[in-house]
Amino acid sequence: MDDELSHYSNGTFDIEYLFPWGWNELQGIASRTNFDLKSHQDSSGQNMQYTDPKTGQRYIPYVIEPSWGLTRAAFVAMLDAYEEETYTAKNGEQESRVVLKFNKNVAPIKFAILPLIEKNEEMVKIAQDLYSKLAEQYQCEYDA
Numbered sequence: 001m002d003d004e005l006s007h008y009s010n011g012t013f014d015i016e017y018l019f020p021w022g023w024n025e026l027q028g029i030a031s032r033t034n035f036d037l038k039s040h041q042d043s044s045g046q047n048m049q050y051t052d053p054k055t056g057q058r059y060i061p062y063v064i065e066p067s068w069g070l071t072r073a074a075f076v077a078m079l080d081a082y083e084e085e086t087y088t089a090k091n092g093e094q095e096s097r098v099v100l101k102f103n104k105n106v107a108p109i110k111f112a113i114l115p116l117i118e119k120n121e122e123m124v125k126i127a128q129d130l131y132s133k134l135a136e137q138y139q140c141e142y143d144a
Contacts, residue, residue, distance in 0.1 A: 008035035017076055026076065028067045034060040077106050110138040118144050 005012055009030050017026040037060045041048040049058045081100040089095045104110075111134050115127035124144065131142040 006030070008032050019079065026072060030065045030067075032063040032065050034062050036063050037061060077102065081106075108139060109141050110134075111140045113140060113142045115144055 010033050012028060012030040014025045015027040015029070016023045037048040040046065041060065048060050050061050051058050078100065081102040083099050083101050084096055085099055086094055086096050111131075113127050113131040113134070115124050117123045127142070127144075131140055134140045
């Protein structure tokens, strides 16, 4: 709403996430207009205008400010992965444990090729070929 905008902004919106305690801001994105560059130009005397190469029009560009944090993103990934599960222990009792089941898209390494029989040249060749094919499209690791 207009009454919620900062004095320099002509538009702001939030990306929200449903946390366990309710909806809350995950990221904010604000159009800061040309406030920052104009203020810098006014105080420094440095010309901050841009000239459009096609039209020749001169103007001070608008600035878009995204506020996104790695800490918040990691926290949300952990919240999404958090699960409490019940299992039957060796003594036959029902117990619970906390596990993290991360979405596969979070993993930086998508495939690990681990040939377990280093002496078997055929197996190593198959593993190397598989690694070569997968590594063309995915982040992979190879460890003999």
